[in-house]
Amino acid sequence: MTKSFVVNYIRDGLIEESHEGIFAENSSKNYDTAPFYLRSCAKPLQATLLIDYDVDLTEKELAICCGSHAGEDCHIETVRNILNKNNLDESLLKCGVHAPLSRTMQDKMLINHQKPTAIHNNCSGKHAGFLAICKKMGWDLKTYDEPSHPLQTAIKNKVNKLCKVKDKFPTTTDGCGVPILSMPLYNIAQGFISLLEYPRIIEAILRNPYIYGGENRTDTEIIQKSEGLIAKVGAGGLCTILNVDKQQAFVLKIHDCSYEARRIAAFEYIKRLGWGNLSYDNNIKTISGKIVGKVKVIFEG
Numbered sequence: 001m002t003k004s005f006v007v008n009y010i011r012d013g014l015i016e017e018s019h020e021g022i023f024a025e026n027s028s029k030n031y032d033t034a035p036f037y038l039r040s041c042a043k044p045l046q047a048t049l050l051i052d053y054d055v056d057l058t059e060k061e062l063a064i065c066c067g068s069h070a071g072e073d074c075h076i077e078t079v080r081n082i083l084n085k086n087n088l089d090e091s092l093l094k095c096g097v098h099a100p101l102s103r104t105m106q107d108k109m110l111i112n113h114q115k116p117t118a119i120h121n122n123c124s125g126k127h128a129g130f131l132a133i134c135k136k137m138g139w140d141l142k143t144y145d146e147p148s149h150p151l152q153t154a155i156k157n158k159v160n161k162l163c164k165v166k167d168k169f170p171t172t173t174d175g176c177g178v179p180i181l182s183m184p185l186y187n188i189a190q191g192f193i194s195l196l197e198y199p200r201i202i203e204a205i206l207r208n209p210y211i212y213g214g215e216n217r218t219d220t221e222i223i224q225k226s227e228g229l230i231a232k233v234g235a236g237g238l239c240t241i242l243n244v245d246k247q248q249a250f251v252l253k254i255h256d257c258s259y260e261a262r263r264i265a266a267f268e269y270i271k272r273l274g275w276g277n278l279s280y281d282n283n284i285k286t287i288s289g290k291i292v293g294k295v296k297v298i299f300e301g
Contacts (some may be wrong), residue, residue, distance in 0.1 A: 002032040002185055003300040005252070005269075007261040011284055011293035019261035021237065023252035023269060023299075024185035026193050031186035035169040036253060038159075038181055038188060039234035040068045043126050044205065045159045045191050048198050052158070055132045057082065059200075063208035064125035066201060068233070070214025071100025071120040078211055079119055082128040086135045093118040094145045095127045095176040102215040123176035130178070147171070147179045156181060163191035175235060189249040192230070192242040202244055205230050218263045226276040231266070239266045243275050268297040 002024045009017035024031055038045075044066040050057060057065070061082050069075035083090060099106050100120045109116065118124060134144050134151055144151050156171075156179065165183050174180035195201055205212050206223065213220030218239065222231035228244040237254035239262050252269060254262040267278045284293035 001028060002034075005265055005297060005299045007254070007258075007265050007295065007297050009284060009293065009295050016293070017261075019254055019256055019258045019265075021252055021254040021262075021265060022185065023250055023265075024189060025250045026186065026189035026248060028186055031184055033167070033184050035182040035184055036188075036238065037170075037172060037174075037236060038183070039174060039236050039238060040123070041188060041232050041234035041238050041240045041251070042159060042180060043067060043123075044195055044201060044230075044232055045162050046126065046155050047129060047201060048162065048195070049133055049154060049158055050129050051198055051200055053133050053136055055129070055136055056085065057129075057132070059204045060208050060211050062200065062204040063212045065129035066205055066232075067125065067212035067219070068101075068122040068217070069125055069211070070102035070105065070217055071116070071122065072102045072105045072214050074211060075125070075214060076119055079124045079128050082125070082132055086132045088128070088131050088135060088141070090117065090119055092131055092141055093121075093124055093127050094178075095121040095123040097121065101217070104215055121176065123174075127176065127178075145178045152179050155179075159191065162194040163187040164194075185251040185253065188238075188240055188251045192232075192240050192249040192251075193247060195230075195242065196244065196247060202230065206244070218259070218266065221263075222266065222270070222278065225278045226270070229270065229275060233262070237262055239263075241266060241270065241275075243273075246275070248273075264295055265297050269299065272299060 002022050007019040008015050047066045064078045099116045169182045209220045209223035219231035219233050230242040233239045237257040240251045242249045282295040283291045
């Protein structure tokens with residue numbers, strides 16, 4: 001069953017903040033059927049089509065198609081490599097424009113009077129991969145974001161298959177403009193177990209965690225601080241973790257979408273499962289560094 005947790009910020013004995021959430025494991029025999037949109041947790045699942053259609057990608061290029069990058073120079077270079085090798089122009093990217101997630105890169109661009117473009121979008125790797133598939137299959141490049149496009153039909157069918165989804169759940173448009181599915185948390189975990197059938201994707205992510213995410217990205221931090229764990233965060237408070245060696249996975253969702261509470265809950269549940277002891281500072285401090293409280297996670301069951 002889907003279980004609950006709470007992340008409490010306790011300052012001198014008083015709970016000042018409380019962030020509630022739920023989690024589910026792939027091993028659950030019974031599970032709640034309430035659906036949630038996959039958002040960016042879908043990226044590694046969507047990227048399986050790159051393998052199915054035998055798209056020519058290096059390991060780093062495959063990793064960036066699976067992740068949500070921070071828009072740093074190494075990420076921009078990798079996305080451009082995908083586009084250039086497939087004779088694709090940046091203007092074809094339909095993910096939209098936003099500033100890099102990396103604060104360091106934001107500052108650098110500000111100093112150099114540079115404005116962000118679509119390639120700085122954290123989803124540009126995924127979209128470059130989408131375009132590469134379309135180029136390989138001879139599908140229209142200008143409408144790849146539309147729900148009726150053969151690419152999006154193929155993605156929907158493949159993701160539902162990987163996640164073992166049998167019922168019909170709502171679909172919406174993701175922040176980057178392409179369709180995104182919803183399903184129960186249990187099925188998202190099942191999808192990440194199915195990634196074990198794609199060793200190239202597993203290896204690409206594990207060997208290139210910074211290309212996959214980047215500066216201050218929770219999934220990058222989890223991969224770097226652990227042995228054999230693959231993490232993927234998604235908007236809406238989601239975080240999915242796959243233990244490659246144990247072939248187990250879990251998904252958690254923080255209801256108020258707090259990035260920091262989600263990170264702490266993920267670290268604590270990894271520790272609870274015995275998958276590693278990821279270090280983080282759970283102290284609440286004043287500006288001068290005095291400790292005045294703790295952050296504590298309470299899991300149901």
